[in-house]
Amino acid sequence: MQIISQVISILIYAIFARVISSYLGPKWSPANNKFVGIIYDITDPIIKPFQRFQIGNASMAIDLSPIFAIVALNVIQWLLYKIF
Numbered sequence: 001m002q003i004i005s006q007v008i009s010i011l012i013y014a015i016f017a018r019v020i021s022s023y024l025g026p027k028w029s030p031a032n033n034k035f036v037g038i039i040y041d042i043t044d045p046i047i048k049p050f051q052r053f054q055i056g057n058a059s060m061a062i063d064l065s066p067i068f069a070i071v072a073l074n075v076i077q078w079l080l081y082k083i084f
Contacts, residue, residue: 001084008077011046012070018043019066046073 050065
């Protein structure tokens, strides 16, 4: 149980790192930085299902998928605590 909780915590930190790297510019893109590429590879399966939840039109959309992914991971973690 504790291992699963730690994995979920690491995934949440990885999502935060992904969000921060997306604001730092092209130097921190997955194509230019191997570490950021690894973070994107780890977080893509978690974030992709939530990417349809965007506010605004295509040119000025706000991507809320990291927020929804973090909330979903927190709910999963809470449910695991309640079950075990």
